[in-house]
Amino acid sequence: MDQEKPLCQYKDPENYNCSCEANESGLCFWHDPSTDKKGPEIKQALEEYAKSGGLLRGISLKRANLKEIDLVNHNKKTGYDFSYADLYRADLEGAHLFNITFDHASLMKTDLRYANLNCASLQQANLLGVRWSHSKVENLRIGKKLRQEYLAHQALKEKNITQAHDYFEQAEEIYRDLRKHAEREGIFAMAGEFIQKELTMRRMQLPKFSTKRLTSKVIDLFCGYGEAPVRIIGISILIIICCAFIYAMTGLNYQGSIQTFDSSASLTDNFSLYLSCLYYSVVTFTTLGYGDFTPVGVSRTVAAVEAFTGSFTIALFVVVFVKKMTR
Structure with a gap:
């Protein structure tokens, strides 16, 4: 009776097996790294x-x-x-x-x-x-x-x-x-x-x-190293929202009256205040500065930082966007 020919012993990490006939190394011609495959054939x-x-x-x-x-x-x-x-x-x-x-x-x-x-x-x-x-x-x-x-x-x-x-x-x-x-x-x-x-x-x-x-x-x-202008918009929105919250907590001067969060006020009043602070935050970030609201106390420092950050961020967005679109 003919002796059964050995099969290639190759098995990859995902358990795929080769069914070709093995040579003396236990591997087939194609899976044997020692076989010469430099020829034109x-x-x-x-x-x-x-x-x-x-x-x-x-x-x-x-x-x-x-x-x-x-x-x-x-x-x-x-x-x-x-x-x-x-x-x-x-x-x-x-x-x-x-x-x-x-x-x-x-x-x-x-x-x-x-x-x-x-x-x-x-x-x-x-x-x-x-x-x-x-x-x-x-x-x-x-x-x-x-x-x-x-x-x-x-x-x-x-x-x-x-x-x-x-x-x-x-x-x-x-x-x-x-x-x-x-x-x-x-x-x-x-x-x-x-x-x-x-x-x-x-x-x-x-x-x-x-x-x-x-x-x-x-x-x-x-x-994103100048390749993700949308990311700048997201960060800008985050800065505006966070600064608006800080303004609501530290207070803004509106027509001689200090506007700030009041725990005794209704939810509607506090939400209306936050929208006003959000408006002021947008104005400050974009350096429009209408002047109807003015910062007081800690709000001045926050407004200064936000204005500087806004100017830098807007300029960065323009540069990144133009680079992205023209390329």
Whole structure:
């Protein structure tokens, strides 16, 4: 009786198994990292393997010559799944990779010049050193965080500051490369997202309680590093509402009478007072200054701070909005 041929022992973290015949290493040709895949015949072999339904997840394609390969899953809603694959220094120049999945894959120093990556998924992939020049990246999905970000935050939890800073630096480099490429391709919405992440990664490398890091955080909160003008409107409304509450508590002078919250007054009267304070807060924030209400006591300090903040915030909104719209 013929001896049953052993199957590939590859099993990825999501419990996908390969059913191909194993070689001496216990892995099949595609999942064995020790097999040489640099030859020109590997391109056609991989295309045929993909079309035959072979397990593409976790395959090892280090330094493989895959120039202009067609890995589009034609007439199917989902593309080929190369999750956990190793494509370190693989040559994918001019490759057709529409709707492909590279989640958790290693694309370190992979050549993706002129490749079609529209609608591709690269979530949790290692994108350090990827060559993006002239590649198509519309609707590219890289997830909320890069792999290096997760590793950096994990290192912070373990109190390994040096390792965390190294991962943050790698993440900054990846976001910078993606941002520059998106700008060259004219995908400015994507470029805006990447520059926010790039500057966030740079901030995370600064000393925790330093002035530079605090300033960077404030800028991020106020306007998302110049990419979120709507955030300025939200903060402005919050400042106006908070200052109105302070005016209601500390009092305003209206026609010689001090207007302030009174616990013995009705809810309607106090609410009417708050609306008046809200009106004064808007006038102060926008520096209109009609003069029908005047601050007294502590309200003067609050009004001065609000007026200064309002002038600065309005100017900031104009700059950010114009930058966003003209780009």
